[in-house]
Amino acid sequence: xxxxxxxxxxxxxxxxxxxxxxxxxxxxxxxxxxxxxxxxxxxxxxxxxxxxxxxxxxxxxxxxxxxxxxxxxxxxxxxxxxxxxxxxxxxxxxxxxxxxxxxxxxxxxxxxxxxxxxxxxxxxxxxxxxxxxxxxxxxxxxxxxxxxxxxxxxxxxxxxxxxxxxxxxxxxxxxxxxxxxxxxxxxxxxxxxxxxxxxxxxxxxxxxxxxxxxx
Ligand SMILES: *[C@@H]1O[C@H](CO)[C@@H](O)[C@H](O)[C@H]1NC(C)=O
Numbered sequence: 001x002x003x004x005x006x007x008x009x010x011x012x013x014x015x016x017x018x019x020x021x022x023x024x025x026x027x028x029x030x031x032x033x034x035x036x037x038x039x040x041x042x043x044x045x046x047x048x049x050x051x052x053x054x055x056x057x058x059x060x061x062x063x064x065x066x067x068x069x070x071x072x073x074x075x076x077x078x079x080x081x082x083x084x085x086x087x088x089x090x091x092x093x094x095x096x097x098x099x100x101x102x103x104x105x106x107x108x109x110x111x112x113x114x115x116x117x118x119x120x121x122x123x124x125x126x127x128x129x130x131x132x133x134x135x136x137x138x139x140x141x142x143x144x145x146x147x148x149x150x151x152x153x154x155x156x157x158x159x160x161x162x163x164x165x166x167x168x169x170x171x172x173x174x175x176x177x178x179x180x181x182x183x184x185x186x187x188x189x190x191x192x193x194x195x196x197x198x199x200x201x202x203x204x205x206x207x208x209x210x211x212x213x214x215x
Pocket of ligand 1: 100101
């Protein structure tokens, strides 16, 4: 090895950048969530490193999940709440099974983009943006669709079998804001909903019954 190469090596491996990289890969940079204290706006506290085990990095329930009615879907989310190793990593995943005629109804995820990976069946998926754009497509196994951060999006089963898809989110704790729930699952008075959405009161009453709202 000649002198020039030696100098180059020395410059590379002693640089502050290299030092930073090395410390990023050190164990102490994990912040596995301690799920006992509640989640706050700054996330979970870190578990003491000596208490971290491999099971903090594995979630074993990523199978057909909890039914969400009346959407006729089953949803399982692998988030920091059941996979504590995701804490601080800005990534999570979901599995959704969409029954025949089912829908992942209009919803959005604040601060998270979504990759939607088709595995089985046939779906129509799309999103809408202001003032009047519509992006909708039939998707099938082998297709991956992205829903950009914050957009209102939806999926409907357009086939005659159960459809299965996986999703990933750019957050470790995704929240699902379904428009139907925001509008019809609380006690916001029907008169206000009607005046602020231009929907008929009778339709609002019907949807409040379906989604558990009152008022
Ligand atoms: C799905 O919807 C179609 C059209 O409304 C209906 O004929 C069919 O019975 C429905 N299937 C299920 C399983 O709900």
